[in-house]
Amino acid sequence: MGAPVSYDVVDGMGVISIDNPPVNALSHAVRSGILDGIRTAADDASAAVVIRCEGRTFIAGADITEFGKPPKDPWLPEVVDAIEALDKPVVAAIHGTALGGGFEVALGSHYRIALKSAKVGLPEVKLGLLPGAGGTQRTPRLAGVQAALDLMTSGAPIPASSAEAAGLVDRVVDDGLDAAALAYARELVDEGAACRRTSELPPSSADPSIFAEYKRQLERRAHGQLAPQKIVDCVEAASRLPFPEGSIVEREAFMACMASPQSAGLRHMFFAEREAAKINGLDKSTPLREVAKVGVIGAGTMGSGIAMNFANAGMQVYLLEVNDDALGRGLETIAKNYAGGVKRGKMSEEQALATRERITGTTDYADLADADLVVEAVFEDLGLKQDIFERLDEVCKPGAILATNTSYQDVNKIAAATSRPADVIGLHFFSPAHIMKLLEVVRGDATADDVLATCMKLAKAIRKIPVVSGVCYGFIGNRMLQHYGREANLCLIEGATPETIDTAMQQWGMAMGPMRVFDLAGLDVGYKARQGLPPEERGDPRAFVIPDALVEMGRLGQKTGAGLYTYDPDTRDYRFDAESLEVIETQAKELGIERREIDASEIVDRLIFSLINEGMRIVEEGIAQRPSDIDVVYVYGYGFPAWRGGPMFYADTVGLDEVYKRVCEFRDRFGEENWAPAPLLERLAGEGRSLAEWASDPSS
Numbered sequence: 001m002g003a004p005v006s007y008d009v010v011d012g013m014g015v016i017s018i019d020n021p022p023v024n025a026l027s028h029a030v031r032s033g034i035l036d037g038i039r040t041a042a043d044d045a046s047a048a049v050v051i052r053c054e055g056r057t058f059i060a061g062a063d064i065t066e067f068g069k070p071p072k073d074p075w076l077p078e079v080v081d082a083i084e085a086l087d088k089p090v091v092a093a094i095h096g097t098a099l100g101g102g103f104e105v106a107l108g109s110h111y112r113i114a115l116k117s118a119k120v121g122l123p124e125v126k127l128g129l130l131p132g133a134g135g136t137q138r139t140p141r142l143a144g145v146q147a148a149l150d151l152m153t154s155g156a157p158i159p160a161s162s163a164e165a166a167g168l169v170d171r172v173v174d175d176g177l178d179a180a181a182l183a184y185a186r187e188l189v190d191e192g193a194a195c196r197r198t199s200e201l202p203p204s205s206a207d208p209s210i211f212a213e214y215k216r217q218l219e220r221r222a223h224g225q226l227a228p229q230k231i232v233d234c235v236e237a238a239s240r241l242p243f244p245e246g247s248i249v250e251r252e253a254f255m256a257c258m259a260s261p262q263s264a265g266l267r268h269m270f271f272a273e274r275e276a277a278k279i280n281g282l283d284k285s286t287p288l289r290e291v292a293k294v295g296v297i298g299a300g301t302m303g304s305g306i307a308m309n310f311a312n313a314g315m316q317v318y319l320l321e322v323n324d325d326a327l328g329r330g331l332e333t334i335a336k337n338y339a340g341g342v343k344r345g346k347m348s349e350e351q352a353l354a355t356r357e358r359i360t361g362t363t364d365y366a367d368l369a370d371a372d373l374v375v376e377a378v379f380e381d382l383g384l385k386q387d388i389f390e391r392l393d394e395v396c397k398p399g400a401i402l403a404t405n406t407s408y409q410d411v412n413k414i415a416a417a418t419s420r421p422a423d424v425i426g427l428h429f430f431s432p433a434h435i436m437k438l439l440e441v442v443r444g445d446a447t448a449d450d451v452l453a454t455c456m457k458l459a460k461a462i463r464k465i466p467v468v469s470g471v472c473y474g475f476i477g478n479r480m481l482q483h484y485g486r487e488a489n490l491c492l493i494e495g496a497t498p499e500t501i502d503t504a505m506q507q508w509g510m511a512m513g514p515m516r517v518f519d520l521a522g523l524d525v526g527y528k529a530r531q532g533l534p535p536e537e538r539g540d541p542r543a544f545v546i547p548d549a550l551v552e553m554g555r556l557g558q559k560t561g562a563g564l565y566t567y568d569p570d571t572r573d574y575r576f577d578a579e580s581l582e583v584i585e586t587q588a589k590e591l592g593i594e595r596r597e598i599d600a601s602e603i604v605d606r607l608i609f610s611l612i613n614e615g616m617r618i619v620e621e622g623i624a625q626r627p628s629d630i631d632v633v634y635v636y637g638y639g640f641p642a643w644r645g646g647p648m649f650y651a652d653t654v655g656l657d658e659v660y661k662r663v664c665e666f667r668d669r670f671g672e673e674n675w676a677p678a679p680l681l682e683r684l685a686g687e688g689r690s691l692a693e694w695a696s697d698p699s700s
């Protein structure tokens, strides 16, 4: 392998080229190479220097795989300072994305030129970190305090044109970046332009009260997270202190973040998300099927949202319903959603119209004859789904992928209704389907490799994060959720209130407490499912008598203005009312339960450890390919805090012996039926091994 950084003199300019696929991350070799290039340029006859990259992008940041390992000189701050200190103009030429440490290299350069299609950003916060190579000190000096805070605490990249407007980029070109960068360098030399050193600018002035206020806002938007708060401290330092002193504040804050479990969790999630897209045992050269035309069956909330995903990605969609009324309602929902997107500034009126027009409503299966993929999204009735698949088998062209959006039903039984089970797969979207990132891709026993590979690729095209699941009741996410939901309901009847449960879980980091989630989803959903089962199959009555009683009173949840909480019809503000409390107390009394105080730690442990225990079974059975896939499901589908790394990573941070001990305590208190420890948990705890160690060799 050649060196990842080269230095050449082109037209009298020193050119430092970085070629470190796939994203030119700042590995040790790259940092050393850039420093060598700068030192060479300092001593040669070049008039100025251009820093550029090969491949699809400018530097995408520090090499995340090196985090957690012993640091090796030169550190990035040293490299960036050396760039800035050079006595000849340095121009950074940006294409693709200049992110994190990559953008800091550009900020250390004296001038920045970017392709119009490029984006720049400081996304360290998404890894529980902050820019650690001068970014927190240089950004506010160039763009002002407010813009710097927004850029760094959101972590969202901005287009080159916005960066230019903010003073972070000097020139934007449509194409021909290399030539334009050389010409820019020549121009600077001819003009005798100064080596513009951002570190020499005075501290960026700001009203000191802005920082406390910004921190308060972050407490709401990024509750419990360390890095965003530390970013504010660093920017505050940049508004007050000379650069070298501000840099010391930055370094200390960076090290504190790097050592935090939050960053470890978020870094785990970064790799888990990318790992989830990989299918064990599947040949990388598996040919893919082409998907340009998609059919969606069912224009309810799910079907409409699913249709939007494909239309947004430029595909032609046929949305099928049984009659014109139902179809009209679905198309109306879609129109409303797009209008909302326009209102929120997500797309222009024209874009919304053009995208909507890619969705055609139909009541005729013949319109699906030439679809490359059909997604069924009707309600959860196995017989109905099997009828639909029988019909699809008759009308669809050979090679069409036939997918079901079922949340619970047996994909193998649905596939068996067709003469082509190899073409059948589960594509389980999460509500609202046009927004939620997660897609469970359910591999049936007969699903063909190319169908699976095509769906994984397609998921990326529609901007979803796919996770493969085997077939079982509820797949990965909902199978685990049953246990979480059961414990939440048991805490409720045993003595907690909806508020104490939700507060405990939200304080711990869940995006929304389970009681509000139940109300949002509708208490009638579980009620109807239970009514369809004989009483002996409904499970532990203590876990459902309260929601059932509320449903029978007409309190179905948010949609009827009351469920476990009552809701303000205009603001959707919620509060716990006396009627709900009465239902809870009456049901407890009827089952002979004496209600007691339940503290937050018991609530959190019961809910989270029940998830983990079931997750252990799911990995051992091979329903999930690896523990980290479960983490992706929970973070992107169920509002689990990413900074805790998902439930399985969290289990390792607690220690499996501790998790096992707690599960055994709950088994002894609450019974074997709900709390039998998963065999894998018991074994690994006994062996003193972590789940991560086991995952690296699951046969051991």
Ligand code: 3H9
Residues within 6 Å of the ligand: 022, 023, 025, 057, 060, 061, 062, 063, 064, 065, 076, 077, 097, 099, 100, 101, 102, 104, 123, 124, 127, 129, 130, 131, 132, 133, 135, 271, 274, 275
């Ligand atoms: C930082 O810079 C700290 C500094 O401030 C201070 C230091 C002192 N390192 O995402 P993709 C791999 S913190 C190592 O699928 P895309 C990735 O794992 C860093 N590896 O491609 C994957 O590997 P595989 C701040 C990295 O086109 C492959 O590249 N920077 C890194 O969809 C392709 O990735 C960031 O947080 C990395 N930095 O998206 C940027 N980045 O093929 C993080 C990627 O084996 N990166 N890989 O699975 C991204 O946001 C996206 O990767 C990017 C490309 C937008 C660049």
